[in-house]
Amino acid sequence: MESLDEIISRLKEWYSRTPKHFEGTILGSMTTWPHPIGVYAYQLFIHINGNDPVLFPIVQELEKELLAMIGSLYGSRYGLFTSGGTESNILALFVARRVSRGKNNVVVAPSTVHASIDKACQLMGTRLVKIPVNPLSPVDPDILEKYVREYNPFAVVVTAGTTETGVVDRVKDVSEIALKHDVYLHVDAAFGGLLIPFLHKHGVIDTDLTFYPGVSSISVDLHKNGRAPIPSSLLFFRSETYVDKACFEMNYLPSGVNCGLLGTRPGASLVASWAVVKAIGLEGYEKQALAQQDTALYLFKELDNREFIEVFKPVLPIVAWRSKLYDYEVMIKKLFNEGIFLYKSPSLKAARVVVMPHVTRENIDALLKALDKIHSGSGYD
Ligand SMILES: Cc1ncc(COP(=O)(O)O)c(C=O)c1O
Structure with missing residues (x-):
């Protein structure tokens, strides 16, 4: 020792x-x-399990407030706090498969998607069909529609702020295709989620990020531009019923359920995220x-x-x-x-x-x- x-x-x-x-x-x-108030909040609540909202009601209360604050940017307050963009993406695709009927075990996405989409598909035994795109351009919606017709996927993923170049796929156009073909559309805004709504408002970029009718989920990392301590992300769904699909039975817990991929999870990062978002x-x-x-x-x-x-x-x-x-x-x-x-x-x-x-x-x-x-x-x- x-x-x-x-x-x-x-x-x-x-x-x-x-x-x-x-x-x-x-x-x-x-x-x-991270913002100093996040560090303070993290230390204060270092002991709490984000997976136990009965013993630690603060996690449920603040999760709700956090979702409402950030979700007001995109028009949804339904979702859950996760450990990062990777967990959010895996969960989004898991939920997509759970809610989709009559589709193939395929995901279609431009070649610019983050590696966590490959990871999610590998974990789920799903085929990921990538549309080759110029890394400096958003995916062409017409080409994307051709792929949707050909592969009948259970989900389409596009990115609002790609990892390598920050390109923003045309969420509105793609959402119309998703609606037309009744396919789940996940928008990965891990990086761009706290930039795009503001830059669009000021006319800096053309594309906006919101729950257009065909968008099923949007992920936004708080430990990136949110300035919350790691690990902090949010996954939003268009409907409350989708949130339940990200939850699993865990009957020894007081709540009986466990939402998200982690079991015991750092409730401290949720509390810290809430504090940082309030402060900024x-x-x-x-x-x-x-x-x-x-x-x-x-x-x-x-x-x-x-x-x-x-x-x-x-x-x-x-x-x-x-x-x-x-x-x-x-x-x-x-x-x-x-x-x-x-x-x-x-x-x-x-x-x-x-x-x-x-x-x-x-x-x-x-x-x-x-x-x-x-x-x-x-x-x-
Ligand atoms: C677009 C995008 N999605 C997902 C992720 C994965 O996020 P995390 O590292 O928080 O799991 C990243 C990380 O850089 C990203 O840029």
Whole structure:
């Protein structure tokens, strides 16, 4: 057994070596530094099991309030709190199969869907038919309709803010197809859910995100742009009856049921999410979304001014770019050596900056300075 002092000193050592968002070097991950009220709430309710609303009624009460607050953006308050975009996507497809009749065991989705859709289909023994699409464009609704006719899937998945490029599929057009063919439509808005309604309101993007008549579910991560501690996400359904389909019998529990994929779950993250959403408010998320987009456009323009860079215009605050001199994976390693952490957009063979709420113009300037240094003497400078 080690003494607490020894353990604490190991922890402190690891902490000092672990990058932190507020240092401004994490520029590729979709995580961010949580709002302090979330950290406070998390610690206060660290002991509660989100799977037991009878012993801990707070989880049910605050889940309801949280769903109502965030759901007002999309026109539904039915759903459940989950551990992240992956759990939300798996549950959405599970519910889709439970409620669909006369369909094949197939899901149709553009090739830009997140890997958690592949995971969900693997877990369910479902065939995932991918529509090849340009990673910089939304799926063409006419082509999607052809696939729906050909495969008669039990669900269609589109993305409102793709992981690699931030592209927003045309939710309204796709929802009309879903309605016409009576197929379950899940919209994965893990990243875009707290950006799109505001950017659309301000005319920054054309596509809106809401429960159009053909949309069956929408997932939105709170541990991304919501600034809640990990793990926090919401899965909304268009109807209350769908929520029950995400629940299972668990008769030793006082409630007798267990909703979602986890058993015992961190009730603390639900309480923390509630506190963060209350503290920031929809008006705070609106300001934040506009600021993120502004910073992303600043980065886009600066990169576009550099001859040695090819950059793709961002739809949401994700900027994909590549060096004309170095392979994108080499480029990312070079930046890593400079203490700057980016992710990949493999479909474009590009590096990717995600302008999360913690990313400032100063952080972007530091990235640009590092890029200039890496390319200096290359003939492009
Ligand atoms: C569009 C999209 N969906 C789902 C996920 C998975 O979310 P999580 O990592 O919270 O499970 C991500 C993660 O980046 C994502 O970008």
